[in-house]
Amino acid sequence: TQLLEQSPQFLSIQEGENLTVYCNSSSVFSSLQWYRQEPGEGPVLLVTVVTGGEVKKLKRLTFQFGDARKDSSLHITAAQPGDTGLYLCAGDNTGFQKLVFGTGTRLLVSP
Amino acid sequence: DARVTQTPRHKVTEMGQEVTMRCQPILGHNTVFWYRQTMMQGLELLAYFRNRAPLDDSGMPKDRFSAEMPDATLATLKIQPSEPRDSAVYFCASGLQGGSYTEAFFGQGTRLTVV
Numbered sequence: 001t002q003l004l005e006q007s008p009q010f011l012s013i014q015e016g017e018n019l020t021v022y023c024n025s026s027s028v029f030s031s032l033q034w035y036r037q038e039p040g041e042g043p044v045l046l047v048t049v050v051t052g053g054e055v056k057k058l059k060r061l062t063f064q065f066g067d068a069r070k071d072s073s074l075h076i077t078a079a080q081p082g083d084t085g086l087y088l089c090a091g092d093n094t095g096f097q098k099l100v101f102g103t104g105t106r107l108l109v110s111p
Numbered sequence: 112d113a114r115v116t117q118t119p120r121h122k123v124t125e126m127g128q129e130v131t132m133r134c135q136p137i138l139g140h141n142t143v144f145w146y147r148q149t150m151m152q153g154l155e156l157l158a159y160f161r162n163r164a165p166l167d168d169s170g171m172p173k174d175r176f177s178a179e180m181p182d183a184t185l186a187t188l189k190i191q192p193s194e195p196r197d198s199a200v201y202f203c204a205s206g207l208q209g210g211s212y213t214e215a216f217f218g219q220g221t222r223l224t225v226v
Contacts, residue, residue, distance in 0.1 A: 031212040042115075042202050042217025043154070050211060088154065090215070097213040098167055099144060099206075101154040 003027060004089055004102035012108045013079055021074045021105045023089035030092055032065055032072045033099075037086040043101075079109045113137045117203050117218035124225055129191040132221045134203030135184055142213050143186045144204040145171075145178055148220070154202070160186065161208060193225045 007022045023032065031050045035043035047056050049065035049072060056063045060083075062075040072089055089102040116135040124130055136143050145157040158168035163180040171178065175194070180186045190197055200222050204215035 033212070033214065035215075040219070042204070042220055043215075045214050045216070048212055048214060092212065096166060097142070097161075097208055097211075098156065098159060099204075099213060099215055100156050101146070103153050 003093065003100050004091065006087075006089060006102040006105045008105060009103065010106050010108075012110070015080055015109055015111050016078050017109075019076050019079060019107070021076075021087055021107070023072045023074075023102050025070050025091075025093070027093040028069050030069070030095065032069075032089055032091040034063055034072070034074055035088045035090060035101075037088060038084075043086075043088055076107075079107075081109045081111050083107060084109050113216075115203055115205050115216055115218035117201075117221050119221060120219060121222045122224070124193055124223070126194055126225055127192040128225075129189065130193050130197075130223060130225075132188045132201050132203075132223070134186040134188075134205075134218060136186060136203070136205030137216055138184075140205035140207050140216070142206045142208050143180060144202075144206070144215055145186070145188050146202040146204065147199045148202060149199045157188070157201075190223075193223075195225045198223055198225050 033048045034046045037043040047063045052067045052069045054065045060077045064073050087105045118133045144159040148154045157170045158178040177189045200220045202220045204217040206213040206215045
């Protein structure tokens with residue numbers, strides 16, 4: 001059983017569309033992070049959210065941490081082909097900063 | 112340009128052979144993570160170290176895997192003996208524990224194929 005479940009698993013959309021990726025857990029996390037991974041590379045950190053209800057924006061990407069700190073979402077506005085990749089949420093629910101990753105969402109944005 | 116360096120990038124070995132993967136964390140980082148990534152299981156945490164001390168290696172098959180940090184500039188992951196099911200991409204990541212969270216910076220991974 002995965003600690004962090006992401007949905008959807010796969011998403012194929014056209015350039016210009018909006019999308020939301022979800023990261024859910026039954027556990028409380030002290031923080032949640034979002035990473036993007038491209039083929040042949042390691043994941044790259046996008047953002048860290050720490051406070052329940054927190055919203056962070058990174059250009060066309062909006063990240064939200066749930067009020068209860070059990071879930072998070074990533075919203076992309078006007079997706080571009082450069083957004084294509086594997087999106088991973090990650091967090092620690094142990095208090096020892098043990099970073100575990102979610103199941104991942106594979107996004108394909110076509111021109 | 113600080114980055115995590117992993118060697119080798121690719122490794123093909125025969126079943127039963129020993130495999131050693133190396134990682135040079137970013138200078139000044141006090142936390143090192145080892146992950147394994149497969150299509151089926153995703154990114155699994157194998158072990159992690161803080162200030163060179165192992166904190167958790169519960170994700171590793173103990174009978175064949177071992178992880179060490181001989182010094183602050185080198186982390187190693189060994190598999191002995193290797194099996195075909197160990198085929199995966201192994202990632203090392205380093206970070207600096209600060210406050211309530213650690214942000215991880217990943218290497219490019221070692222793609223291991225055991226035949």
